[in-house]
Amino acid sequence: MLQVLNIINNLSAKGVKITFVQQLELSTTGSHGKLLLAIYSYFAEAEREFISMRVKQGLTPTRAKGVKRGRPYKSSIYFWEQIIMINCGSYLESPPR
Incomplete structure (x- = not known):
């Protein structure tokens, strides 16, 4: 809320x-x-805090269940090259530089 008022005062x-x-x-x-801008900015700030609180409350049970969230892990090309080399019998100990 204060940021909005500071911007308005500076302008x-x-x-x-x-x-x-x-x-x-x-x-x-x-x-x-x-x-009115101060009142609306206060409501916007309060709503942003409520949204954050609801998201955190929603994530707590899923974390307790052990559900993985976020973007799925994408393997690197090096990982797949190593799998192919293991299957072919020519495994590298360290990644190429």
């Missing part, structure tokens, strides 16, 4: 007027614009 100090085309009540040219 206002430089003479920039913020005008929202679809929501004129948020424009900084009016008397209530900064107040």
